Amino acid sequence: MTTTGRVSFVGAGPGAADLITLRGARRIAEADVVIWAPSAVEAECVREHARSEAELVDFSRVTQEEITDLYRRAAAARQKVVRLHAGDAATGGGVQDQHDLCLRLGLDVEVVPGVSVVAAAAAKIGREITTTTASSAVLIAPESSEQVREFAALQTTMAATVSGARTGQFVEKLLEGGYTAETPVVVAYKVSQADEVLVHTTVGELESVVKQHKLYRPTLFLVGEAVKPPTRRVSASATTSVEEPLRAARPTRWSRRAASRLATRTDEPIPAPLPVPAGAPAESNPAWTAVEGIQQSVRKPAEESGAKPKLTVVAAEKPKPPTVRASTSDPKASGQKKSRKAAKRTPGN
Numbered sequence: 513m514t515t516t517g518r519v520s521f522v523g524a525g526p527g528a529a530d531l532i533t534l535r536g537a538r539r540i541a542e543a544d545v546v547i548w549a550p551s552a553v554e555a556e557c558v559r560e561h562a563r564s565e566a567e568l569v570d571f572s573r574v575t576q577e578e579i580t581d582l583y584r585r586a587a588a589a590r591q592k593v594v595r596l597h598a599g600d601a602a603t604g605g606g607v608q609d610q611h612d613l614c615l616r617l618g619l620d621v622e623v624v625p626g627v628s629v630v631a632a633a634a635a636k637i638g639r640e641i642t643t644t645t646a647s648s649a650v651l652i653a654p655e656s657s658e659q660v661r662e663f664a665a666l667q668t669t670m671a672a673t674v675s676g677a678r679t680g681q682f683v684e685k686l687l688e689g690g691y692t693a694e695t696p697v698v699v700a701y702k703v704s705q706a707d708e709v710l711v712h713t714t715v716g717e718l719e720s721v722v723k724q725h726k727l728y729r730p731t732l733f734l735v736g737e738a739v740k741p742p743t744r745r746v747s748a749s750a751t752t753s754v755e756e757p758l759r760a761a762r763p764t765r766w767s768r769r770a771a772s773r774l775a776t777r778t779d780e781p782i783p784a785p786l787p788v789p790a791g792a793p794a795e796s797n798p799a800w801t802a803v804e805g806i807q808q809s810v811r812k813p814a815e816e817s818g819a820k821p822k823l824t825v826v827a828a829e830k831p832k833p834p835t836v837r838a839s840t841s842d843p844k845a846s847g848q849k850k851s852r853k854a855a856k857r858t859p860g861n
Contacts (some may be wrong), residue, residue, distance in 0.1 A: 517586035519593045519614045523601035523626020524548075528704035529556045531632070536624045537561045539594050545582065547571050548596040554705065558596070571595075580613065587619050600628035604653055629732055630671045633700035636710055639739050641669045646738040654730055657682070664689020669736035676701075676727035679719045686715050686735065696741070698734040701727050712741045 520539040525531035532540075540546060540561035548558055549571040558568065569582065586593045597605040602625045614621045630651065634641050641649045650663045652672035663670060664686050674682045687693070693716030701709040713721045715735065722731070 515590070516618050516620060517583075517589065517591045517593065518620040518622070519583060519586065519595065519610075520622050520624055521595050521597060521601045521607045521611065522624040523628075524553045524557050524596045524598055525627040526599060526629045526632035526704045527554055527702055529554060529560050531627050531704055532557060532561075533624065533626060536626060539592075539624055540596075542592050543594040544591040545569060545586065545593045546596065547579070547582070547593065549598075552598040553596045579610075580617075583614055583617050583619060587617050597626070598629070600626045600631075602626075603628060603651070629673075629700070629703055630734070632703045633698060633710070633732055633734060634739075636700070636703060637698055637712070637734075637739065637741070639698075641671065641734065641736070641738050643738045646736050649738075660685040661689040664691055664735075667691075669734065669738045672733050672735070673730050674733060676722050676729055676731045679722045679727075682733070683715060683718050691715050691735065695735060696737060696739050698739045699725070699727070700732040700734065701725070701729075703732070712739075 520543075522536040522539050523533070524536065525533075537560075540558070541563065543562065543566055545567045546558060546562050547569045551572065562568065569579075571579075582593070585591065595610065597607065599605075601607050602623050607623060611621055611623065630641070630649075646669045648666075649669040649671055650666060652660060652663060652670065652674075654673050654675065657672065657674055657678070660670075660672060660674075660682060667690055670686075672682070686695070693714060695715045697713050697715055697718050699709065699711040699713060699718070699721055703710065709725050709727065711721055711725065718733070
């Protein structure tokens, strides 16, 4: 049994509730306290995984002192705390300072990596951001946007998170750093979410595209030849099909060995399918069945009815000082009463 609390910094992924890792989902289901920012992490992600009695803390409404007090309380009460970060918690979001603070407070600390927004955007467009022509990629956080000109001089793939309202300054620094107006750019906003915006454009047209889609909040820009969209070729013979004979795969000795092992496991029972989450649609993502099994293994029996956690945002409560009550009795008189009672109980009196 642990003698202290645990703080898990969990990467919630790019936004879609089913792109969080299974370990991240389990940590949220185990948590007594979940710290998250509704502007960065979708409420659905918390609603699907957190327990109904979990304390939800809106990170944008509390001070750093209150967060520190919450960590202290977790250490004293052996609580499990999850701090959710958008994307990958291991590559940004100020995790390092918080990680070291929790260690100084004597807490068990872990970082659960997640799917980064850069990886989600690159996967969505089907491009490798590190190709033979651009063997490296530069990740630029909002606080490092002033160095865009210096990074642009490297002429590699750039992944920069910039406020949409400052797109004009961003374009100027790209051009000053050496990118041409024809350099491909991918605009990625809220990747994997319902209101996702994903547009292919160029450096020269970037500012107008951002204004057209009214993107004023922080937006991811992938810049470089590596993100150039592929060319689709449609030939006249594309409508015709040639029937190829079906060829059976030749079994290897490894596949034969695996088949023989499976054949000998006739006595093992087939596991029953996991229950579908309450209220989930019939066409629910198969990944949810695995997540639901993890949740049910750590939740209390009272929650197995399918109750959803209430998203009531609360601030971290500071510990109240103990109440000291003054005695109104005379200490001398009470001392005399005690001595008299002791004298009566003495044998021989």
